Amino acid sequence: MSNFSMLEYGLGILQALLIIVLSSLIVGIMRKIKAKSQKRIGSGIFQPYYDIVKLLRKDEVVSDQSSWIFRATPWINFVTTASAAFFIPVFLVYSPFGVVGDILLVVGLFALGRFFTMLAGLDVASSFGGLGSSREMMISVLVEPALFMTIFVIALFYGGTNISTIVSSANDTSILVVPGILFALIAFFIIMMAETGKLPFDNPSTHLELTMIHEAMVLEYSGKSLALMEWSHAIKQMILFTLFVDIFFPWNFVEQISLVGISFGIIVFIVKVSALASFTAFIETRVAKWRLFRVSDLIAMAISSSMIGVIFFFL
Amino acid sequence: MFATIFPSMESILVISLLLTPVISGLLITLFKRKRIIETTTIISSLLILIQGLFLLSFILEKKTISIFDGTFYLDSLSAIMIITISLVGFLTSLYSVNYMGRQYDKLIVDGKKLVRYYQGFNMFLFTMLLVPVSNNLGIMWIAIEATTLVSVLLIMLYTKQGSIEASWKYLLIATVGLSLALFGIIFFYYANSVYDNSFDSIHGMDWTNMVENAPYFDPNLVKFAFIFILVGFGTKAGLAPMHTWLPDAHSEAPSPISALLSGVLLNCAFYGLLRFHIISSHSIGPEFSNTLLIILGIISLGIAAASIYFQKDVKRMLAFSSVEHMGIISASVGFGVFLGIYGALLHVINHAVVKTLLFFSSGSISQKYQTKSIADTSGIIKTMPVTGFMFLIGGLAIIGMPPFNIFMSEFLMLSSGFSSGNFLASALVILFLVIIFASFGKHLLHMVFGNPKSEMKKGDLGKFSILPMVILVSIIFVMGIYVPEPLQTLIEDATKIVLVGGVHS
Amino acid sequence: MSENLFILYIIFAFFSLGVTLGLFTRGQKYHAYFTYIPSIFASFLTIILSVTVFSSEGIHLTFFNIQHLFDFEIFIDGVAAFFLLIIGLISFAVSIYSLSYSKKFDDKKNNSALGMLFNVFIISMILVVISNNVFFFLVFWELMSLTSFFLVIYEHENKNNLKSGLTYLVMTHLGTGFIFASFILMYTQTGSFSFDSFRDVAIIPQYVKDIAFVLAFVGFGTKAGMVPLHTWLPKAHPSAPSNVSALMSAVMLKIAIYGIVRYLFDFNAIDSSPDYVWLGVGIVVIGSISALVGILYALVENDIKRALAFSSIENVGIIFIGLGLSVVFAAFHLLSLSVLAFIASMFHTLNHSIFKGLLFMTAGSIHYSTHTKNIEDLGGLIKKMPWTAMMFLIGSIAIIGLPPLNGFIGEWLTLQSLLAVFQIPSNILQVTLAFAILAFALTIGLAGATFVRLFGITFLSKSRSSKAINAVEVPRLMLIGKAILASSCILLGILPFIGINLIVSAFDLPYTPSSPFETISITNTVDGNFASLLMPGVLIVFISVLVGIFAFVRIIGGKTKTIKYGTWDCGFGNLSEKTQYTATSLAEPIRRIFGIFYKSHNDIDADFYVKENLYLKKSIHVISTTRNIFDEKLYGKVISGSLFVLDKIRKIQSGKVNAYILYIMITLIALLLFVGFGTHE
C-alpha cells in the first residue's frame, strides 16, 4: 500500500498490541492509587487482568427482551476501539498505519462504539439502561464540539489531522514555543475525563443506579460480553492517555529504529502513561461528582479554552 | 380596394356581424316559447363567432378595414376584442341554455323573465360588438353607455334585494363614470378642432383623424382630457378606486351574465381607454399616460390583494380577481415595452377564457350546493368530479400556476416590467401576486378538496354545461405552452398599433 | 451523441406510458404494476443516461420555439448528468418500493392517481434539470411543485394535510417569485431568455450578478429548506405518502441545490472580487444555522417522518456549508481547497439523497405495518420487522456519519475543508468560520443523539402499544427497494472513490482522480500529509482485529452457555412497558440545556392520596410540549401583521353608494391637481 517496510509494520502492530495489553494495567494502577489516597489497600495492579480472564470463563445471562444488537455491541465496541489503537504512535514517531486513518477517524470510531452502547442500553427495556443512554447522549452531544475544537487547534498548530504528522511536528517544537497548545491541553484533559467517565462527570464505582451514566448502560452485561465491554473501555482510556501524552509531552520518540531505542522508548512510554494515570486518579479523589446539569458548564469551559487556543493561533 | 359606400366583401360581413344579434333579439320578442328562444340565441352567437373568424382572416391580410367612409373602422386591436366577445358570447349562450333552463324548471325564473333574459343577452352582444367596430368616438361612447343600460336590465332580472342594490349602484356609478368619459372625448374633439384649420366636424370625432393630427394637439388640453378619459373608462374597466361597483354587480348577476361582464365587458372599456392612450402617447409622448396607467394598475392590484382573503362569497372573490387582472393588464401596458403590451393583449384573451370557465363552474357548483358562500361548499371533487376538476384547473390557472396560459402572459408582462426599468412597480406586482396566490389558493383548496358537508348525490349538471367548460379547459392547456401562429401575428400587429399608432403603417 | 438522445426519448416514452396507464387503470386491481413498472425501467435508463453522459459529451439541442421568444432547448452537461444520476437512482429504488407500498391506498377510489402523479413528478424533475431556457425552467419547476403539492394532499380527507399542502404551495410560489425576479434581472442584461446567454459572463455587470444571485439563492433556498424559509418542509413531507416524501426529501431538495450550483458555478466565474467572499461567508453562516436549527427540532420530534424532514434541513445546511466554503476559497484563489470543499458538498448531496431516501422508505414501511407514525407507541419492532430494522440502522449510521458508511466520508471532507480555513489570509474570516466549525460539530453530536433516539425507541425494547405488537414484516418488494439504497450506502462507504471520481468527472474539477484503493489525501501547502483516509484499509484492520479477539476469547474463555432470563428489575417483579424510557424522556436532558429553542413546557397534573401531603402522589400525568419558535414567533407575527393591514385596506368596500361616488370625485380631483401643477410652466 505505501512505502513502509515489513519491519515497520511489525513495529506498528507491536504498538497497537502494547496499547491493548497495557490498558488493563493502567486501570489497575489507577485503582491502586485511588485506594491508597483513601487510606485503603485496594486490589493489586494486575487485578483487572484476572477479572477479565475470570469473566471470559463465566456463562452469560442475556435479557429475553433484548435483540441481536445487545449481543453484538460488545464485539463492535471492542473492534472499533482496538482498531483505533492501530493509528496511534506509541514509541515510534509515526505509526505505519497513519496513512489509513487520522484523528477524525479515531473520534468517529469512538462515536460508533458509543452509538451501539447507547442502543444496547435501550435494548434491555429497563429504565436504568434508558437513564444511562439519555445521560450519555447529553454528555456526548456536549463533548463532540469540544473535541472537534481541540482537534482544530491541534491541527492548526501542528499542521494536520494525521496523527503521525501531529506527533512528529509536536516532537520538533517544544511546548513553550506554542502557548496556544496550553489551552488545548486543558480542553483535552477535561474532554478525556468526560469521555472516559471519570469522577466530576460520572462515578464508575457507584452502586446506586440513579447516579450511573456509563455503568448503567452496561448493567445487563455478564460473562464474555462484560469482559469485552470492560476491556474496550480500558483500551479507549489507554488511547486517550497515549494521545494526550504523545501530543503534549512528546519526549524522546524513536526516530531511527534500533533495539535499544525501542525498548527504552517503551519504558519511557509506560512511565509517562502511568504518571498521567496516577495524576488523573489523584484528581478523581479530590473532586466530588457534579450535578448532571452543572457538567455542561465544565464542558463549556473546555470549548471556550479551545476557542482561546484558536484565537491565540491567529494572533 | 375602393373604400366607397358600395358594399364590399368585408362591409357585408361587418354589417351582418352587427345585425345578427339584433335580428335574433327581434325574433325572440316575437316567439315567446322557450325552445325557440334558446335555439335562436345559440344560432345567432354561433353565426357571430363564424363571422368574427372570417373578419379575423381579413384583418390578418389587409391590416385595416374601413367602411361607410370611416364610420366603421377595424384594425387588429379591435379584431382581438371581436374574437374575445364572439368566443365568450357563443360559449355563454351554450351555458346559459343549461343554466337558465335549470332555473326555469326550478321556477326561480318564469317565462317572461326568460324572454327578457335572452333579449337582454342578444342586445348585450350587439352593444359590445358595436364598441370595437366604431371609429367615431361618440358612437363608441354611446355603445359603451348602452352596454351599461342593457347589463343593468340583466342584473335586475332577479327581484331579490341584493340585485336591486347591485343594479342601482352599478347604474349610478357607471353613468357618472361614463359622463366623465364623454367630457374627455369632447375635450379631445375640442383639442382637435382648435388645431385643425381644415376641420370638418363630421370626421372630427373619428379616431383615425385624431391619431393623425395628435402630435399637434395642445399638451395641457390633452393631459386634462386624458385624466377625464382615464377616470371615466377606468370606472367601467374596474380599475382601482372606481372599482367599487364590480364585486356587487358581478356577484348578483346570473352566472352566464357575470361571465360576460367579467370576461368581456371590462375588456371593452379597457379597449376604449387603450384607444385614447394611443392618441395621448402620440401627442405628448407616452410617459404621462404610462405613469398614470401603472399607478392605477398597482392600486387595483393592491386592493384586490387586500380583499380576496376575506371574501365569503365565491363570485365576489372572482370579481375581485377580475379587478386584479385588469390592474395587471393596465400596469403592463403602462410599462410601455413591446413585450409588455404584447403580454397585456395576450392576457386580455387568457383572462377572458379563464374567468369565463371559473364563472361557469362556480355557477353550476352554487346551483348544486344552493349556496354561494365558500364556507359551506367543500369536497366538490367528490360530489361533482368533472365540474370540480374544471374549477380546480381554472382556479390554478387564474392564480398563475405555470402549465396554464395566464402564467405565460404574466411571465411576459413581468419581464417587460423589469426590462423597462421600473423595478419597484414589478416588485410590488410580484408581492401582490403572491398574496393573491395564497388567499385565492386557500379558498380554492377549501372548496375543491375535503369532504362535502351534507350528503349530496354525485353528478354533474347536464351535458350542455360541461361542453363549454371542456372547450375552455382545452384552450387553457393549449395556450399554456403554444400560442397559435395567426393569433401571434394578430397580437403583434395590435402591439405595433399601440406603440406606433398604426394608422399609416 | 445520438444514442444519448435515443435513451432520453425512451425515458420520456416510459414515463408517459406510466402516466397514461395510471389514467386508464383507475380502481383496477393491478393498477400499481401498470404505473410503477414503467417508472422502474425509465429511472434505470436515467442512471444509464447520466453515466453515458459522464463518459461521452453532453446533449445540447433546441426543439421548437414559441412566439420566437422562448425556445424549448435541452442542455445535459456534467452538472445536469450528476443530478440526473441522483434522480435516477432514488426513483429506481422508490418505484420498486412503491410497487407494493401503494397497496396501502387500495381502498381509496383514485388509487391509480398516486402512480400517475408519481410519474409526472419524476418527469418534471428530469425536465427541470435538463431545460436550458428561463421560461421552460420555470414552467417545469412549478409543474414539479404542483404535482408534489397534489401528492402532499393526496389524502385530503384529514384537515391538516390540506393546511400543510397550502403552506407548501404558497412558500414554493414565493420562492419561484424570487427565482423569476433573478432570471429576469439577468435577462434584462443579456437580452435573451436562454441560459447560454447567461453564461458569457463578460456583458453582465458585477452588481447585477450579485443581486441576481442573492435573489436566486433566496428562491432556491426556500425550496431547499433554508432556515428562515423552512417551515413548510416539516409540514409537507410527512403528510405526503411515504414513497413520495422519500422522493421529495431525497431528490426535490437536490433540484434546488442544482439551481444554486448552476447559478454559482455556471453563471458566475468566481473571481477575487470581495463580493464573492461575503456571498460565500453568507452561505456558510446560513448553512450552519440551518444545520443547527434543523437537528435541534429533529431531536424532540415524536413523529418519525417529521423528524426525518427536520434532519433534511440539517443536511441541506451541511451542503450549504460546503458550497459556501468553496466560494470563499475560490475568492482567495486557493483552488485546491475550493475543489475539496465543492467535492465535500456534492458528495454529501449524493449521500444524503441515498440515506434519506432509505430512511423515509423505512419510515413508510413502519407506517405501512403499524399504521402510526408516532414513535411513542412503537417499540420492539426489531423482533417483528428485522429486515426493516437493519435497513433503518444502516440508514441512521450513515446519516450520523459513523465510519464504515458513506456519511462519514462526506462529513470527513466537510470537516477537512472547514479545518483548512486557516489558510485564508484574513483573520476575521478565520474566527467566524471557526464558529461554523463549532456549530457543525454540535450538529454532528445532536444528529447522533437524534438517531439513537429514533432507532432505539421505535425498534428496541418492549412494544409500547397494540399497534407495535401486531406489526408484521413488510412485503419483499419493499425490502428490495430499501436494500438497493442500503447497499449503495455501504458501497460508497467502503469505496468512497467511486463517488469522488464521479463528481470530479461530472464537474470536471482539477482534482487528480486515482484508483479506488488510493487514499483520499489532502496535502497542505506547508509540508507533508495534512490528512489522509483509506476506507478499505480501515475495513481490513476491522476484520483482522475481529478475528484476533474472537480467537483470543475462544482460547481463554472456552465454551460458555448463554441463558435467557428477565431484565434486572431490582426485585420489583414484572417490568411492564410503562417502566422503560419514552421518546420524550430520552431527549429530556438535552431539551433542558437547549431550552431557549424549544420553549418547552411541561403541564403536570397529579392527584394525591392526602390533599395536604404533596409528596405521596397516587398518579402523575406529564404532557411536555415543545413549540417551534420559528412557526409561532417569526411566521405568526408576519402573517397576523399583514392580515391586519389588509383588513384595513379592504374596508373601502363599505357598501354606501355615496362613498363610492366620493372615491371617483376624489381620484378625479387628485389627478387634476397632479396634472394641474405640472402644466404651470
Added chain:
Amino acid sequence: MDLILPTQIDLLHISAVILLIATFGIVVRRGFSDWLHAYRYQTIILSGIVALIALITGIWELYIVSALTLGIKAIIIPKVLFYVTKKLDSPIKLEINPYVSLRISVIVSALLVAMSYFMALQLPISSDETISVFLPVSFSLFFIGLFIIISRRKALSQIVGLLTIENGLFLFAVVVTHGFSLIIEIGLMADILIGVIISSILLFRMSQTFDSIDIKNLESLRDD
C-alpha cells in the same frame, strides 16, 4: 365665426348666471316635487341658451337640438318622474336629513363653482366667446350634480343629480362642438331617456321591497 356683437356677449353672461341660479335651486330644495320643478326650469333655460348660441353662430342644427332638449328633457322626463313620485307609496316625500345639511351644501356648491372657474383658467382660452363663457358653467354644473349624488340620502335626488351632470355635459358638448353630427346628439338623448326609465323602474322596485327609497337600506352588499 362671424363677429359677435357686444350685446350678445353680455346676453350670454346673463343666461350663464341664470342657469347657475337654477342649479342652486336644485341644491337648496328639500321636497321631491321641488327638485323636479327646479330641474324643469334648469332645462328650459338650457334650451334657451342653445337657441341663443344657434342665433349667434347661425348653425341651423342647433335649433333642432334646442327643440329636442325642450321636448324630451324639459317635458317628458319630469313628467315620468312626477308620475313615479306620485306612485311611490312611501308617505313622506321629503329629504329629511341628508348627509350634508342644506346650508353647508350651498356653500360647498359655491366652492365647486369657484373651483370650476379656476380649472377653466388652466385651459388655453380660445377665440370663440361662447366657449370661454360657458366652459366654466358646464364644469360647475357637472361638479354640483356630482355633489348632489354624494350628499343626498334619497334615490330620487340621486337621479336628479345624474340629470344635472347630463345637462352640464350637454351644455359643454353644444358649446364646444356646436352640435356635431346629429346622430350622436340623438344617441345621447336616447341614452338619458332610457336611463331615466330604468332608474324609475328601480325606484318602483325599491319602494316595494324597502317601502322607502332611502339609500340607507342599500348597504347589505359590503365587505365587513
